[in-house]
Structure formats: C-alpha cells, structure tokens
Amino acid sequence: MGYRYLAGVNEALNDWFAREILVHEAALVRYLSRTWPNRDEIHDLRQETYIRVYEAAQKALPYAAKSFLFTTARHLMADRLRRGRIVSMEAVGDLDTLNVPIAEASPEQRLNARQELMQLARAFSILPPKCREVVWLRRVDELSQKEVASRLSISEKTVESHVMKGTRLLADALFSRKTRNKQTDGNEAIDIEEDSAHGQQAD
Amino acid sequence: MDSRQIEELASQWLARRDGADWSDGNQAELQAWLNRSTAHLVAFVRLEAAWKQAKRLKALSNGVPPGEVPAPEQWQLTRFFDKGGMIEQRPRSPARGQGRLLMRVAASVLLAVVGAIVWYVSAVRPDHSTPVGGVASVPMSDGSKVTLNTDSQIRIAVTETERGVELQRGEAFFEVAKDPSRPFVVTAGGKRVIAVGTAFSVRRNGNDVQVAITEGRVRIEDANERQPVKGGVDEKLLTLAAGSVARATDDGVLVQDKPVPEIESDLSWRTGYLIFRDVALADAVAEFNRYTDRKLVIDDPAVATIRLSGKFRSTQFDAFVRLLEQGFPVRAERADDRIVLVSSRHPQ
Numbered sequence: 086m087g088y089r090y091l092a093g094v095n096e097a098l099n100d101w102f103a104r105e106i107l108v109h110e111a112a113l114v115r116y117l118s119r120t121w122p123n124r125d126e127i128h129d130l131r132q133e134t135y136i137r138v139y140e141a142a143q144k145a146l147p148y149a150a151k152s153f154l155f156t157t158a159r160h161l162m163a164d165r166l167r168r169g170r171i172v173s174m175e176a177v178g179d180l181d182t183l184n185v186p187i188a189e190a191s192p193e194q195r196l197n198a199r200q201e202l203m204q205l206a207r208a209f210s211i212l213p214p215k216c217r218e219v220v221w222l223r224r225v226d227e228l229s230q231k232e233v234a235s236r237l238s239i240s241e242k243t244v245e246s247h248v249m250k251g252t253r254l255l256a257d258a259l260f261s262r263k264t265r266n267k268q269t270d271g272n273e274a275i276d277i278e279e280d281s282a283h284g285q286q287a288d
Numbered sequence: 289m290d291s292r293q294i295e296e297l298a299s300q301w302l303a304r305r306d307g308a309d310w311s312d313g314n315q316a317e318l319q320a321w322l323n324r325s326t327a328h329l330v331a332f333v334r335l336e337a338a339w340k341q342a343k344r345l346k347a348l349s350n351g352v353p354p355g356e357v358p359a360p361e362q363w364q365l366t367r368f369f370d371k372g373g374m375i376e377q378r379p380r381s382p383a384r385g386q387g388r389l390l391m392r393v394a395a396s397v398l399l400a401v402v403g404a405i406v407w408y409v410s411a412v413r414p415d416h417s418t419p420v421g422g423v424a425s426v427p428m429s430d431g432s433k434v435t436l437n438t439d440s441q442i443r444i445a446v447t448e449t450e451r452g453v454e455l456q457r458g459e460a461f462f463e464v465a466k467d468p469s470r471p472f473v474v475t476a477g478g479k480r481v482i483a484v485g486t487a488f489s490v491r492r493n494g495n496d497v498q499v500a501i502t503e504g505r506v507r508i509e510d511a512n513e514r515q516p517v518k519g520g521v522d523e524k525l526l527t528l529a530a531g532s533v534a535r536a537t538d539d540g541v542l543v544q545d546k547p548v549p550e551i552e553s554d555l556s557w558r559t560g561y562l563i564f565r566d567v568a569l570a571d572a573v574a575e576f577n578r579y580t581d582r583k584l585v586i587d588d589p590a591v592a593t594i595r596l597s598g599k600f601r602s603t604q605f606d607a608f609v610r611l612l613e614q615g616f617p618v619r620a621e622r623a624d625d626r627i628v629l630v631s632s633r634h635p636q
Contacts, residue, residue, distance in 0.1 A: 095559055097556075102333055103334075129292075206348055253296075256338035260334065
C-alpha cells in the first residue's frame with residue numbers, strides 16, 4: 086500500500102520536539118557542562134534528558150517546554166548522583182547547586198526567519214568540503230544520491246556516508262553550538278571545525 | 289550502547305532512507321528499530337530535524353546556478369545578509385544561461401516522464417481508506433501529505449495542471465507542497481477547497497463540509513459552478529486564512545475565527561488523541577463514536593448536557609467510559625454492540 090500507519094512514528098510530536106525542545110539544545114548543553122564534572126558524559130546526559138522529555142510528551146505535551154526540559158535534566162543528574170554513578174558528591178557539591186538559574190529556564194526570544202537562515206548558512210559553511218557539496222546537491226538541487234555520486238565522481242556508498250556525517254554535523258551546528266551571542270560565535274565555529282576535521286572521510 | 293553509537297546508527301538509517309532504493313521492507317525495518325527504544329527515536333528525530341532544516345538552504349541559493357555549490361568564502365554572512373536581509377543576486381554569465389536552458393529542457397522531459405508514471409500509478413491505485421479507529425498517512429507524488437482520520441476514504445488524481453483529491457468519506461488533513469502552477473484541489477460534498485501551499489483539514493458529513501486551516505490560505509468553491517459558494521456578497525469571505533474554520537453546507541458557509549493552536553488541538557486526532565475543551569458530553573460521545581463500531585449511547589438528557597474537558601486516546605474508548613463513571617454521576621450499561629450511559633443519581 087502507498088501509506089504507512091503512524092504506529093511508532095508520530096510526526097506531530099516530532100515536530101513539537103524539534104520546535105520546542107531541540108531549539109534549546111545549546112542552553113541545555115551549557116547547563117549540563119557547567120553542572121556535571123565529567124565532560125565525556127554530556128552527550129549521554131543530553132540524550133537521556135531527551136528520552137525522558139519525549140516519553141513524557143507522548144503522554145501529554147508539557148505546557149512550558151523549556152522549563153520542563155531543564156527540570157528534567159536536573160532530575161536526571163540528581164538521580165545519577167543518588168545512584169552513585171561515577172561522580173562523588175564532593176565533585177558536584179550538593180544537589181542544590183543543580184538548581185536551574187531562573188534566567189536559563191525562562192522563555193527566550195525566538196530567532197526570526199533571517200537569524201535562522203544565518204544560522205543555517207553558518208552551519209553549512211563549516212561542513213568539510215565534500216560533505217558540504219553533497220548536502221547542497223542533495224538538499225538544494227534535489228539530485229538523488231545516485232546523481233550526486235556521478236556528479237562528484239564518487240561512489241554512492243561515499244555519498245551516503247557524507248549524508249550520514251552531514252546530518253550529524255548539521256544537527257550539532259544547528260542545535261548544540263548555536264548561540265545568540267555574537268561574541269561567542271567565533272569560538273563556537275572553531276569548536277566545530279576541530280570536530281569535523283577528524284570526522285572527515287577519504288573518498 | 290552509548291548515545292554516540294546510537295547517533296551514528298540513526299544517521300546511517302537517515303542516510304539510507306535518503307538514498308534511491310528504499311523499499312517498504314526497509315521502512316518496516318526502520319520502524320522496528322525506532323520502536324525498539326526511545327533512545328533510537330530521539331536520536332533519529334534530532335538528526336531528521338536538522339536534515340529537514342537543511343532544505344531551507346534553498347532560500348540562499350538565489351543567484352547560485354543549479355548544480356553549482358557555493359564555496360565557503362561565498363558564505364561570508366555579510367554577502368547574503370548585508371542589506372537588511374536582502375539576498376544579493378549574482379549576475380549570470382551567458383554560458384551559464386545556456387547551461388540552464390539545457391537543464392530546463394532536460395528537466396521538462398524528466399517532468400513529462402515522471403508525470404506519465406504518476407498518472408499511471410494513480411490511475412492504477414488512486415484510492416486510500418482507513419477502517420474505523422484507524423489513522424493513516426498517505427504521501428503524494430508531489431511531496432504533499434494526506435493524513436486520513438478514522439473511517440475515511442480519498443481518491444487521488446494528480447495531473448499536470450492540478451493535484452486533485454476527492455474526499456469520499458470522513459476527514460483528512462492536508463499538508464500541501466508549494467507548487468503555484470498546479471493548484472491543490474480537494475473536492476468533498478459538492479465543494480472544491482483550493483490551496484497552493486498550506487495545511488488544512490477537510491471533514492465531510494454527507495454534503496456538509498468543514499474546513500479548518502492551520503497554515504496559509506485556501507479558497508472554497510462550489511464544485512459544479514466553479515465559483516465561490518454562496519455565502520454572502522463579499523467574495524473574499526470565501527478565501528480563508530490560517531485560523532479559520534468554515535462550515536459549508538448546501539445553503540451557505542459559516543466562518544469562525546479561532547486561534548491556530550486551538551485548531552491544531554482540534555486536529556489532535558492526527559496523533560491519536562481527542563481533545564475536548566468544555567464540551568457537552570453528547571458532543572464528546574459523537575466524536576468518540578467515529579472511532580469505534582461499538583457505539584456509546586446517551587439515554588438521559590441530564591447526562592447529555594454534562595460538560596467536560598480532557599485529552600483522550602481516540603481508540604481507548606473503555607478508558608473514557610471508566611473515567612466518566614469515576615468523575616461524573618454517570619453509570620454505563622454495557623451491551624455487546626453498544627454502551628448506554630445513564631445518570632447514576634436517579635436510576636430509571
């Protein structure tokens with residue numbers, strides 16, 4: 086049949102998640118990094134926070150999405166502390182320091198359309214060269230992966246791996262590293278370039 | 289598995305789906321992988337959101353010839369964003385112009401071929417329907433998407449000049465891909481609902497048609513006369529913007545303005561929920577009955593006028609009845625084919 090039942094994948098919920106939760110990823114990561122001593126675990130904490138938020142939202146959408154997100158992150162860290170996983174209490178201080186600063190949890194101004202485009206342009210421009218070409222041809226010119234492969238004289242498998250990497254780098258650039266503060270933009274961009282340098286694949 | 293490995297796998301799924309030979313079997317595998325854990329789901333949703341956003345790079349492609357990728361230095365933000373957000377147009381060289389012409393010819397040949405295939409496919413299998421209690425998503429060849437509610441049926445007919453959907457029964461939500469050259473036309477109960485790039489629902493009950501718009505604009509016409517249905521002197525009345533809910537009957541049209549979030553929540557059936565805000569129980573029950581063959585019947589005027597609010601799974605009919613019994617002076621008498629609601633205060 087030409088359609089699929091919407092069993093596991095819930096498009097409206099996913100849209101909500103992107104619109105109300107993922108937009109706060111940079112702030113969330115800042116909060117987690119400031120609070121949690123072990124940098125290696127930030128990615129995992131972030132995803133675990135998303136899991137909890139998503140599962141809660143499947144039952145009922147929280148009204149104040151952003152403060153719900155931060156409260157969830159705080160509870161998660163508190164749970165991990167209690168279970169004695171990895172860190173000692175001394176490392177983090179007591180649980181009170183996990184309190185989310187008011188400013189962080191307050192609703193913040195949404196980016197306007199132009200700022201969103203700037204952010205997208207910035208994210209795109211820091212992709213590694215081949216990856217950037219693939220993303221452009223695929224998304225803007227809407228060539229198929231096959232057409233992109235023949236245009237760039239690379240294998241379809243390589244195109245696919247560029248798409249893989251492209252999605253991850255774009256997500257990091259758009260959600261994690263995005264800042265609304267001009268002064269920090271330069272640093273954040275360098276951060277990503279370092280990341281993408283060793284993520285680069287040979288053709 | 290740690291979260292980075294999951295992210296890697298999610299990107300692999302996304303890249304594979306983005307490729308050419310993606311079958312229904314692959315889709316089922318992906319679905320199974322996503323259903324296995326929320327960790328998979330959130331990783332995938334996050335990457336997919338970024339990948340979707342990347343499509344908006346098109347807004348920056350003005351002045352960049354097709355097939356050419358702008359170099360990083362061309363992405364100095366000032367270049368694109370200097371003049372109050374205006375995007376600078378780069379003059380095209382004549383050679384490129386010729387290339388474009390060729391591309392256009394090639395593209396139109398391709399379009400004709402694709403059109404023929406689309407026509408063939410939709411001529412062979414144009415009908416889609418859902419059973420009572422079902423919700424289904426139907427992707428269309430032009431990139432639009434139709435979400436069918438319970439007990440609904442559509443027929444799709446996409447041609448070179450028009451993207452047509454006939455709503456034969458029930459209710460559907462349309463997310464229309466932008467294509468100004470081919471209007472998107474929904475016919476239902478003798479009305480034509482016409483959109484260009486927008487999102488709206490159409491619900492049909494005999495010849496009565498309800499249209500709710502969450503995005504963009506749509507126009508409603510009489511299907512036979514090809515002119516706006518009678519609804520007053522002002523023709524603009526029948527071009528409806530986001531936030532409008534129109535009820536069109538054979539006698540005329542009633543338009544109501546609602547906040548878009550409220551319409552969205554009225555359309556929560558798309559996610560399997562029914563949301564009620566201070567409605568009479570009789571109306572809530574009528575909604576529920578669309579999703580089940582075992583009908584709820586109210587046999588007591590005192591019960592019918594009870595007002596309630598809440599969010600319920602449209603298919604979890606029994607849970608709804610239990611909640612009613614717990615929260616209101618209502619008793620349910622269960623028979624095989626129906627459930628009768630009576631007041632528990634004064635037994636009859």
